[in-house]
Amino acid sequence: MEITLTLNGKKRTASVSPDTMLFDFLRNHGCYSVKCGCETSAxxxxxVLLDGKPVLSCSVLAVRADGHTVTTLEGLQEEASEFVGFIADxxxxxxxxxxxxxxxxxIALLREHPDPTDDEIRAYLAGNLCxxxxxxxxxxGIRAYLNAKKEGLL
Ligand code: FES
Ligand code: FES
Structure with missing residues (x-):
């Protein structure tokens, strides 16, 4: 079946099987930032962001993205570059x-909660195993980034 979606700002039309996962679709379309660690939503x-909300692409069928907007890290380089240095520091x-x-x-956290509490930060990171x-x-790192923003250093 054919699906059309907006991927990182560009319209894409592709033929997919009913059981193609969004993860595989994205990798097949050059989004190599999207990685698979478990395939079990763990x-x-x-x-990735589906219509701006974080979803686990290993557990979402590609057909669910038909008519929607998908954003991967490839499409968010500028937004990410604002804070990744603080994390590394x-x-x-x-x-x-x-x-x-x-x-x-x-990114999803900061869009929804521009000034999050530590509990809100932890809640967003809870599903991201390290x-x-x-x-x-x-x-x-996130706290340092937010402090730098408040102090007008960014
Ligand atoms: S690969 Fe999707 S949650 Fe682990
Ligand atoms: S898994 Fe190695 S830095 Fe998170």
């Missing part, structure tokens, strides 16, 4: 495997 690595990016999903969830860090560094 790790958050495959997170806190030592939260070690192997980097979890990074794409983490960045996507952080085998290297204890999440404290990631929380500190």
């Amino acid at each position: 790790c958050g690595l495959c997170t 806190q030592g939260a990016e070690q192997c980097g495997f979890c990074n794409p999903g983490f960045v996507m969830n952080t 085998r290297c860090s204890g999440y404290e560094g990631q929380t500190r």
